[in-house]
Amino acid sequence: MPIKAAVMTGPEQAIELWQLDDPKLEPGSILLETVASEVCGTDVHIYHGRLAGVPYPIIPGHISVGRVLETRGVEADSMGTPLAPGDLVTFYDVHETCHACYFCTVAGQPNRCPSRRVYGITYSAHDGPLGGWAERIYLKPGVQTLKLPEPLTADDVIGGGCGLFTGFAAVERSDLGMGDTVLVQGTGPVGLSAIAFSALRGAATVVTIGDPAARLELASAFGADVTMSLSDVPPDERDTMIRDLTNGRGVDVALECAGNPAAIPEGFKLLRDGGTYVIAGHYTDVGEATINPHIDINRKHADVRGRWGLDFSHCYRALRLLAKHHDMLPFARVIGGRYSLDEAGEALADVEALAVTKAIIAPSPR
Ligand SMILES: [Zn+2]
Numbered sequence: 001m002p003i004k005a006a007v008m009t010g011p012e013q014a015i016e017l018w019q020l021d022d023p024k025l026e027p028g029s030i031l032l033e034t035v036a037s038e039v040c041g042t043d044v045h046i047y048h049g050r051l052a053g054v055p056y057p058i059i060p061g062h063i064s065v066g067r068v069l070e071t072r073g074v075e076a077d078s079m080g081t082p083l084a085p086g087d088l089v090t091f092y093d094v095h096e097t098c099h100a101c102y103f104c105t106v107a108g109q110p111n112r113c114p115s116r117r118v119y120g121i122t123y124s125a126h127d128g129p130l131g132g133w134a135e136r137i138y139l140k141p142g143v144q145t146l147k148l149p150e151p152l153t154a155d156d157v158i159g160g161g162c163g164l165f166t167g168f169a170a171v172e173r174s175d176l177g178m179g180d181t182v183l184v185q186g187t188g189p190v191g192l193s194a195i196a197f198s199a200l201r202g203a204a205t206v207v208t209i210g211d212p213a214a215r216l217e218l219a220s221a222f223g224a225d226v227t228m229s230l231s232d233v234p235p236d237e238r239d240t241m242i243r244d245l246t247n248g249r250g251v252d253v254a255l256e257c258a259g260n261p262a263a264i265p266e267g268f269k270l271l272r273d274g275g276t277y278v279i280a281g282h283y284t285d286v287g288e289a290t291i292n293p294h295i296d297i298n299r300k301h302a303d304v305r306g307r308w309g310l311d312f313s314h315c316y317r318a319l320r321l322l323a324k325h326h327d328m329l330p331f332a333r334v335i336g337g338r339y340s341l342d343e344a345g346e347a348l349a350d351v352e353a354l355a356v357t358k359a360i361i362a363p364s365p366r
């Protein structure tokens with residue numbers, strides 16, 4: 001039976017519905033029936049052509065949850081949990097890193113491996129159903145899978161999507177200390193995840209700056225102690241509030257999860273001397289920011305760190321915590337819209353307009 005897929009044919013081109021042939025299953029491969037895939041900010045940027053190396057036409061949807069339809073000799077997920085048809089799994093979208101190049105072996109940076117491919121981003125739709133905006137997803141041999149731990153549902157995971165894992169990775173990259181005051185810039189899925197994992201890791205105070213109001217309410221539900229509206233609270237008042245909270249010093253850790261260059265100068269300004277600033281929200285090139293190297297970095301002894309993409313380890317460990325603390329990470333509540341494949345263009349537009357915090361593509365809507 002052909003596979004229906006929503007295809008992004010090129011930057012700014014209308015999403016098309018294609019019929020793809022069922023893939024021939026190679027030994028070690030898995031065929032999933034897509035339960036839910038995400039529409040994230042990165043998909044909006046890819047739609048506008050802001051990520052280099054995207055081989056349009058593509059089937060978007062890098063983080064997805066599917067039900068195992070059949071496998072060719074795969075009896076367990078990548079961590080050894082038994083896997084059978086009907087099980088819900090998610091998978092690490094990055095694939096085909098070579099484990100042999102300089103970046104894989106010497107630098108320990110597989111995300112910079114030139115062989116690296118990513119489901120939903122760097123595979124052409126001509127290569128097969130290798131993105132989540134399709135009725136079925138073909139997991140090539142070697143794709144790293146995780147069976148969803150109890151009691152997680154597809155919505156619990158896809159409500160956060162890649163943001164769930166990116167927020168986790170950003171908090172870890174910061175080496176946040178117990179009792180620290182943390183600023184999370186941005187209240188999209190990455191920011192919400194960073195808020196919750198900061199609280200779980202032991203932050204004494206989590207402050208967030210974001211918009212719109214509905215996302216600030218979610219931020220509180222995810223554990224933010226103080227929320228400030230980007231549009232309603234002017235920058236000088238945000239500065240005053242942070243100084244008041246920190247005896248004038250600024251925050252110990254700032255996590256940029258906004259994906260907007262305008263956040264960067266403010267993040268530096270609100271960081272205390274010797275604090276750590278993690279830039280995690282800029283997966284694509286959305287432009288430049290101006291900082292003052294002397295004031296913002298040098299004199300401040302700022303520790304500035306980048307976090308782009310994920311390791312499989314982030315997915316595995318974030319899911320374990322999500323399963324244990326899913327009441328603190330209520331991602332199913334973040335889903336603002338459920339779209340069929342025919343409605344993928346609408347989903348993109350709604351995410352771009354911030355009409356929904358997380359849009360999901362459910363090829364067979366319930
Ligand atoms: Zn490599």
Ligand SMILES: [Zn+2]
Nearest residue numbers: 040042162163
């Ligand atoms: Zn994403």
